[in-house]
Amino acid sequence: MPELERPDGVTISYDTRGDPANPPVVLLHGFTSDGRMWQPQIGALTDRYFVAAPDLRGHGRSSPPPEPASASMADFAGDILGLFDALEIELGVLVGCSFGGMIAAQCAVDWPERLAGLVLTDASAAYDHPSYDEAYRRREGRMLESERLVERFGTTELGKRAAARVADPFLADGMRQRFARLSTDGYLGASRVRRERPDVLALLRERVTMPVLICTGDADPVHSASLAMARELPGARVVTFGGKGHGLPAVAPDAFTEVLLDFLADIESGRPIGGSFTL
Numbered sequence: 001m002p003e004l005e006r007p008d009g010v011t012i013s014y015d016t017r018g019d020p021a022n023p024p025v026v027l028l029h030g031f032t033s034d035g036r037m038w039q040p041q042i043g044a045l046t047d048r049y050f051v052a053a054p055d056l057r058g059h060g061r062s063s064p065p066p067e068p069a070s071a072s073m074a075d076f077a078g079d080i081l082g083l084f085d086a087l088e089i090e091l092g093v094l095v096g097c098s099f100g101g102m103i104a105a106q107c108a109v110d111w112p113e114r115l116a117g118l119v120l121t122d123a124s125a126a127y128d129h130p131s132y133d134e135a136y137r138r139r140e141g142r143m144l145e146s147e148r149l150v151e152r153f154g155t156t157e158l159g160k161r162a163a164a165r166v167a168d169p170f171l172a173d174g175m176r177q178r179f180a181r182l183s184t185d186g187y188l189g190a191s192r193v194r195r196e197r198p199d200v201l202a203l204l205r206e207r208v209t210m211p212v213l214i215c216t217g218d219a220d221p222v223h224s225a226s227l228a229m230a231r232e233l234p235g236a237r238v239v240t241f242g243g244k245g246h247g248l249p250a251v252a253p254d255a256f257t258e259v260l261l262d263f264l265a266d267i268e269s270g271r272p273i274g275g276s277f278t279l
Contacts, residue, residue: 001014001061002014002015004054004079004082004083006079006082008065009063010064010066010079011063012054012056012062013035013060013061014052014053014054014055014083015035015052015054016050016051016052016053016087017045017050017051018046018048019050020087022048022049022050023048023050024049024052024087024089024092025045025049025050025052025093025095025264026051026052026053026083026089026092026095027041027042027051028080028094028096028103029053029059029097029099030097030098030099030100030122031099031190031191031194032187033060034055034056034059034178034181035053035060036053036060037097037247037249037250038053038249040249040253040254041095041253041256041257041260045261048264049264052083054079054080054083056076056079057075057076057079057186058071058182058190059186059190063186064185064186064189065185065189068185068188068189068192069189069192071190072193072196073106073196073198074106075193076103076190076193077106077107080094080107081110081111084114089114090114091115092114092115093115093117093119093267094108094115094118095119095121095260096119096120096121096123097121098121098122098123098247099194101120101121101122101123102123104118104120105123105125106197108204108208108210109203109207109208112207112210116210116267117210117212117213117267118208118212118213119212119213119214119215119260119263120214120215120229121214121248121249121256122215122220122222122226122246122247122248123222123226124222124228124229125199125200125225125228125229125232126199126200127194127197127199129199129201132224135221136221136222136223136225139221139222143191144195146191147187147188149161150184150191155179155182155184155187156176156180158179159177159178159182160176160179162175163175201228201232202232204229204233205233205234208233211236211263211266211267211273212233212236212273213236213260213263213273214226214229214230214238214239215241217240217243217244217246217248217252218240218241218243218244219243219245220245220248221245221246222246230276236273236274237263237274237276238276239277240276240277240278241255241256241278259279
């Protein structure tokens with residue numbers, strides 16, 4: 001896989017598929033995952049689009065931050081701008097899931113002129129807000145407990161405990177391997193950035209002028225945070241997936257891919273974007 005070296009010495013690994021002459025789509029994965037989470041979407045996108053899927057710093061094959069305690073959202077967003085520049089993407093669509101959606105929201109307010117479209121799925125634009133419900137807060141409590149576990153025992157132990165809750169042996173082994181590939185420094189740096197990132201919720205209405213798609217599962221603990229973003233983006237297309245939990249590109253890959261392709265086609269054709277829909 002090609003690599004991008006950042007000014008602080010971090011190396012970002014990424015994969016590209018499709019013809020570089022086609023419209024570019026950049027996919028940002030969630031916390032503890034890597035670019036491979038997008039395989040169901042990449043296969044459907046590459047006929048019409050040039051697709052780039054990086055491993056975020058500290059994830060997958062990318063190196064961790066040199067000092068986890070100093071990692072920042074600016075670092076993660078800067079990596080994506082660096083990737084746009086390295087791939088000569090002047091204008092592209094940015095798709096972010098969960099933590100990748102947090103980074104995508106930051107990119108959208110920092111350099112909106114580089115985005116032809118923005119997709120935020122399973123995501124939030126602020127760590128906390130009065131409108132967030134108890135399900136969101138319980139999930140964040142569990143995330144903090146996991147961070148403390150990793151501080152003491154490392155990511156491999158967290159993977160073992162997560163896999164113990166998975167009945168299917170194949171999926172459980174995949175869970176263990178995923179966490180084993182994730183460096184402890186990378187996990188701790190990203191986990192802290194999740195909590196300490198800038199609140200960009202109030203900036204969305206002012207700064208985000210490109211077409212926006214917000215996807216959320218109504219059984220996702222992050223659902224209330226996704227709706228808070230939607231309220232700040234009245235022109236966005238909001239699609240709620242009934243009965244689906246966190247990580248729509250993985251838990252509802254076919255339905256999510258169809259929604260994504262429809263959104264991209266509507267951008268290209270100039271059709272109206274706004275509206276709320278439930279699947």
